[in-house]
Amino acid sequence: SQQGEEDPQALSIQEGENATMNCSYKTSINNLQWYRQNSGRGLVHLILIRSNEREKHSGRLRVTLDTSKKSSSLLITASRAADTASYFCATESTGSGNTGKLIFGQGTTLQVKP
Amino acid sequence: EAQVTQNPRYLITVTGKKLTVTCSQNMNHEYMSWYRQDPGLGLRQIYYSMNVEVTDKGDVPEGYKVSRKEKRNFPLILESPSPNQTSLYFCASRAGGGETQYFGPGTRLLVL
Numbered sequence: 001s002q003q004g005e006e007d008p009q010a011l012s013i014q015e016g017e018n019a020t021m022n023c024s025y026k027t028s029i030n031n032l033q034w035y036r037q038n039s040g041r042g043l044v045h046l047i048l049i050r051s052n053e054r055e056k057h058s059g060r061l062r063v064t065l066d067t068s069k070k071s072s073s074l075l076i077t078a079s080r081a082a083d084t085a086s087y088f089c090a091t092e093s094t095g096s097g098n099t100g101k102l103i104f105g106q107g108t109t110l111q112v113k114p
Numbered sequence: 115e116a117q118v119t120q121n122p123r124y125l126i127t128v129t130g131k132k133l134t135v136t137c138s139q140n141m142n143h144e145y146m147s148w149y150r151q152d153p154g155l156g157l158r159q160i161y162y163s164m165n166v167e168v169t170d171k172g173d174v175p176e177g178y179k180v181s182r183k184e185k186r187n188f189p190l191i192l193e194s195p196s197p198n199q200t201s202l203y204f205c206a207s208r209a210g211g212g213e214t215q216y217f218g219p220g221t222r223l224l225v226l
Binding site for chain 1: 145147149154156157158159162170172173202204206208213214215216217218219220222
C-alpha cells in the first residue's frame with residue numbers, strides 16, 4: 001500500500017524561485033528519503049533523513065521531518081530549469097524489518113520555467 | 115563508477131513469451147530488490163533479496179520470479195508475461211547496514 005501522500009501533485013514556478021513539496025505518511029518510520037525522477041527515467045537519491053532528525057541540508061535542498069505529524073517537506077531553493085522533474089518521498093517503516101522495503105508517495109511534478 | 119545497471123532498457127514482447135530482465139550492481143551490496151512503477155499506483159516492491167540465495171516476496175510478487183546466485187546479480191523473470199505486467203521496472207540495491215537505496219535506470223516493458 002502507498003502510505004505517502006504528496007502535496008501538491010503538480011507545481012509550476014519561475015527559475016530562481018523556491019519550491020516546497022510536502023509528504024505525509026501513516027506508520028512509524030526508520031527514515032524518509034527523497035528521490036527525483038526525470039520524465040519516466042531512473043530514480044536519483046537526493047537526501048535521507050532519519051526518524052530522530054528534524055532537519056537536513058544538502059546543497060540547495062532542505063528537508064524537514066515532523067514525526068509527530070508524520071510529515072516531511074522538501075525545499076529546493078533558487079530553482080533552475082534543470083530541477084524540472086518528479087519528486088518522490090519514500091519511507092522505510094519500522095515494521096519493515098530487514099526487508100528494506102520503501103513505500104513511495106505518488107510524487108510531485110515540478111516544472112521550473114526559464 | 116558505483117552503479118546499478120539493468121538490461122534491457124526497453125522491451126516489447128507478446129503474452130506468454132518468457133523473458134528475463136537483468137540487474138547488476140558493482141557496490142558489493144547485500145540487499146537488492148525489484149519495484150514496478152505504474153501511473154496512479156506509484157512504486158511497489160515485487161521481490162527482494164537480503165543476500166545470496168535469500169529472496170522473499172514483496173507486495174506484488176504474482177507472475178514474477180527472481181534468483182540470487184551471485185551477490186552482484188538479481189534477475190527478474192517473467193515466466194509467462196501478461197499485459198497487466200506492462201510497466202516500468204526498477205532494480206535497487208543497498209549495503210547490508212545501510213539505508214540509502216540506489217536505483218537502476220529502469221526497464222520499460224510492454225506486453226502485447
